[in-house]
Amino acid sequence: NPEGMVASSNGDIYLADVDNHCIRKISAYTMLGTGQSVSTFAGANPTTGLPGYGTPGSSNGTGTAARFNKPTDICVDNAGNFYVTEYGNYTVRKITPSGVVTTLAGSAGVEGTTDATGSAARFGGPWGIAMYNENNIVVTDPWNCNIRMINTVTGVVTTLAGPTTGPSPGQVDGTLTQARFKKPKGIAVVNGIIYVADENLIRAIDVDGNSVTTFAGSKGSYSITDGEGSSAAFTELSALTTDGLGNLYASEASSAVASSVI
Numbered sequence: 001n002p003e004g005m006v007a008s009s010n011g012d013i014y015l016a017d018v019d020n021h022c023i024r025k026i027s028a029y030t031m032l033g034t035g036q037s038v039s040t041f042a043g044a045n046p047t048t049g050l051p052g053y054g055t056p057g058s059s060n061g062t063g064t065a066a067r068f069n070k071p072t073d074i075c076v077d078n079a080g081n082f083y084v085t086e087y088g089n090y091t092v093r094k095i096t097p098s099g100v101v102t103t104l105a106g107s108a109g110v111e112g113t114t115d116a117t118g119s120a121a122r123f124g125g126p127w128g129i130a131m132y133n134e135n136n137i138v139v140t141d142p143w144n145c146n147i148r149m150i151n152t153v154t155g156v157v158t159t160l161a162g163p164t165t166g167p168s169p170g171q172v173d174g175t176l177t178q179a180r181f182k183k184p185k186g187i188a189v190v191n192g193i194i195y196v197a198d199e200n201l202i203r204a205i206d207v208d209g210n211s212v213t214t215f216a217g218s219k220g221s222y223s224i225t226d227g228e229g230s231s232a233a234f235t236e237l238s239a240l241t242t243d244g245l246g247n248l249y250a251s252e253a254s255s256a257v258a259s260s261v262i
Helices: none
Strands: 002-007 015-019 022-024 037-042 072-078 082-086 091-095 100-105 129-133 135-143 146-151 159-163 184-190 193-198 201-206 211-216 239-240 248-252 255-261
Touching: 022 072, 022 211, 037 159, 072 129, 082 129, 082 135, 129 184, 135 248, 146 184, 184 248, 193 239, 201 239
Parallel strands: 002 072, 184 239
Antiparallel strands: 002 015, 015 022, 022 037, 072 082, 082 091, 091 100, 129 135, 135 146, 146 159, 184 193, 193 201, 201 211, 239 248, 248 255
């Protein structure tokens, strides 16, 4: 059940393999006819046979000695460190370029909504993750219906947008504290603006402007409709990414569709 993926600076692809509870590595593409090798970068090697699921856990360690529980998304910083949202353990993990896994924020198996530092912080089910700037990542927490920010140096976790006291689902635009999200999952950052796949909408978070707005989609519409802004419609969005040229790309889990949002 592969979910989020990211490419390193040399073109290797790292992906969160949810039901195998590990991070897989796909070697960089070189040319047609030259196969790309797949290996387990962190977490237990998948078991053989069918269904071939992996081994869940919560251990820190190096490479295949580490254990994950349903990792869902991954991003990478300029130094080559990876950050992984771990839905099953309610944590966010860090992996160095050499494969050393540590827990950046949250406590394995302990669910909650607390803003704090490192292991004292609590998540309801972290899902999507993206680099916001050099020292901060942004994480979607669909169970808590909010967007969290984590300082990768200090481990300090804060609620960036949405409720701070537990689930309060909705699709309400407004200031960062007034805004409400329904099921935020995919997340991407373009030119300092944070875009969130919120069920059937794409929301835009402007931190400096203290605002959350609806960028694309219509709150009451669930369909596959191309268009501009609120004239477009989605079913259930899952992942977001950007090409570095100002374009967003969105996948829809319930309709097997990929959309380009310019």
